[in-house]
Amino acid sequence: VSRLAARVERMRPSRLRELVAASTSGPVLSLGGGLPPPEALPTEALAEAADRVLARPDRLALQYPPTEGDPGLIEAIARDLRTRLGLDAPADRLVVTTGSQQAFDLIAKVTLDPGDAVVVECPTYVGALRALAVYQPAFVNVPVDAGGMDTARLEHLLSGGLRPKLCYVVPNFSNPSGATMTAERRRHLADLAMRYGFLVVEDDPYGQLRFAGADIAPVAAHAPEVAYVGSFSKVVAPGLRVGYVLAPDALRRPVVLAKQAADLASSSFNQGLVAELLAREGWLDGHVEGLRRLYCERADALAGAVARRLPGRLWFDPPEGGMFAWGSLGDGVPAADLAVAAAARGVAVVPGEEFVAGGEPVPAVRLSFSMLGPADIDRAVERIALAFEDLNQGPG
Ligand SMILES: Cc1ncc(COP(=O)(O)O)c(C=O)c1O
Numbered sequence: 001v002s003r004l005a006a007r008v009e010r011m012r013p014s015r016l017r018e019l020v021a022a023s024t025s026g027p028v029l030s031l032g033g034g035l036p037p038p039e040a041l042p043t044e045a046l047a048e049a050a051d052r053v054l055a056r057p058d059r060l061a062l063q064y065p066p067t068e069g070d071p072g073l074i075e076a077i078a079r080d081l082r083t084r085l086g087l088d089a090p091a092d093r094l095v096v097t098t099g100s101q102q103a104f105d106l107i108a109k110v111t112l113d114p115g116d117a118v119v120v121e122c123p124t125y126v127g128a129l130r131a132l133a134v135y136q137p138a139f140v141n142v143p144v145d146a147g148g149m150d151t152a153r154l155e156h157l158l159s160g161g162l163r164p165k166l167c168y169v170v171p172n173f174s175n176p177s178g179a180t181m182t183a184e185r186r187r188h189l190a191d192l193a194m195r196y197g198f199l200v201v202e203d204d205p206y207g208q209l210r211f212a213g214a215d216i217a218p219v220a221a222h223a224p225e226v227a228y229v230g231s232f233s234k235v236v237a238p239g240l241r242v243g244y245v246l247a248p249d250a251l252r253r254p255v256v257l258a259k260q261a262a263d264l265a266s267s268s269f270n271q272g273l274v275a276e277l278l279a280r281e282g283w284l285d286g287h288v289e290g291l292r293r294l295y296c297e298r299a300d301a302l303a304g305a306v307a308r309r310l311p312g313r314l315w316f317d318p319p320e321g322g323m324f325a326w327g328s329l330g331d332g333v334p335a336a337d338l339a340v341a342a343a344a345r346g347v348a349v350v351p352g353e354e355f356v357a358g359g360e361p362v363p364a365v366r367l368s369f370s371m372l373g374p375a376d377i378d379r380a381v382e383r384i385a386l387a388f389e390d391l392n393q394g395p396g
Pocket of ligand 1: 099101102125127170174175203205230231232233243
């Protein structure tokens with residue numbers, strides 16, 4: 001008899017990741033993980049913020065904060081969401097979370113019963129899939145193209161009787177697809193959510209990292225039943241674990257109660273650091289501008305190297321921001337085999353099936369351009385070309 005709960009069955013490690021890691025030999029050029037490179041982390045600004053936070057006589061940054069979050073940080077986030085995104089963002093609809101990852105967990109915990117239908121993009125962010133899967137939903141995949149989730153397909157499923165509890169989307173420069181959902185589809189999704197009564201979880205950690213094209217209003221600007229989830233992981237530092245959710249009224253209180261049970265509150269010190277940075281006039285805008293330039297240069301380097309070295313073998317729609325490109329593969333090259341062959345050549349890429357609820361193979365690999373400078377990106381792509389040749393020469 002197992003001593004473990006049935007839901008543990010749904011907590012699976014990624015076998016593919018293990019396989020890819022095992023085939024890696026020597027130093028790796030990583031197009032694998034999507035995270036800020038060390039040189040993009042604002043160490044000096046954080047050290048100054050830490051000094052100021054610790055110098056406060058009330059020492060509040062070392063006490064338990066309210067479960068909802070540090071009031072100063074909440075005010076600053078509410079202001080940002082109003083001015084930058086035009087959202088109706090009263091402070092009392094915000095909850096600070098331990099990374100956006102905790103927001104996914106808490107939202108799923110208070111909304112999902114086993115077997116509830118959850119609509120996700122195919123492909124979608126694997127961290128959110130893991131968080132949702134614990135609550136044993138029935139995932140429904142809706143395909144993504146260059147314009148984001150195919151909402152016409154979703155409408156077709158809904159008119160055929162699908163009744164999801166929630167729909168999880170990453171509209172800006174998605175991880176892994178790099179795709180940006182069009183303005184029309186955002187409005188359409190909001191409209192479907194109102195018509196069919198499901199919650200949209202709009203995950204937007206990359207929205208500020210746009211380096212091409214024009215900003216598009218979030219889904220949350222068009223409907224009240226949207227939980228808008230944000231994060232400071234990609235614009236300040238992932239190690240702080242500071243994220244937040246702007247929740248519909250009916251969701252906010254259960255989320256706060258669930259958070260109280262989970263961890264009482266997120267780190268007051270780290271919330272204080274972020275609040276300090278946001279209070280510095282123009283600091284975040286300047287920092288984000290630097291990140292945009294960095295990622296734009298790297299995205300261009302990747303597009304150039306792929307066009308030169310892998311014509312007809314791998315291609316992608318250029319992302320307008322963020323950290324990811326979705327490299328489509330021609331016929332007859334399984335993405336998992338390519339990832340293993342690339343690892344043997346010292347390059348990390350992630351095969352597409354990692355990002356599919358259900359894990360079915362898809363003919364694509366995720367390429368992250370955040371970690372390497374242009375010269376290393378070119379070297380990495382050169383090695384991927386060798387990996388393609390290794391595959392063609394293999395037996396059978
Ligand atoms: C789409 C997406 N959402 C959320 C996260 C996680 O963010 P956090 O560090 O705030 O938990 C990531 C991190 O890679 C991501 O790509």
